[in-house]
Amino acid sequence: MEQSKIQQIKQYLQTLELPKALSTKEKKYLQREAAKFTIYKDTLYRYNTENGIIRKVLNKKEAVEIMYAYHQHPLGGHMAYNNTLHKIAARYYWDGMAQEILEYVKRCHQCQLHGKKTLNEELYPVPVSVKPFDRIALDIKHQDQCASKQQQKLHYSYTKKLYVAMVALQL
Structure with missing residues (x-):
């Protein structure tokens, strides 16, 4: 959801009027998406009906600041992708956040130097025996x-x- 979609949802929730430039299909999509959001004190929040978690919706600039704070800041701890994602997702939301956090962690210089290394070891095939009870x-x-x-x-x-x-x- 690009910034204009978030703005459209916020505008729709404030005025309850759909933009006239949208097609019928786009209007239905906007209404379905807007049902997942709410506005409190002029701030847009996204809530999950399954677990009741309410998360603040961030723009791109705020998202970069949050990724820095939760990953690179001295209190962030340079946690790996999964931990960083779960910490951020507990309080904030933006569309495509999982992919953006993955890319952010991949670009982190310290994590690349000191992170867990992936080992690509050679696989050794196990020979198949033709005699019964040859292998226990x-x-x-x-x-x-x-x-x-x-x-x-x-x-x-x-x-x-x-x-x-x-x-x-x-x-």
């Missing part, structure tokens, strides 16, 4: 701490075709 799977379920540290039971299960057994081992 072993799943470690849990490790119990006994009274003495020397006696630990390790529970594991192994599978042979349809047979599953639980065995306790002393280490």
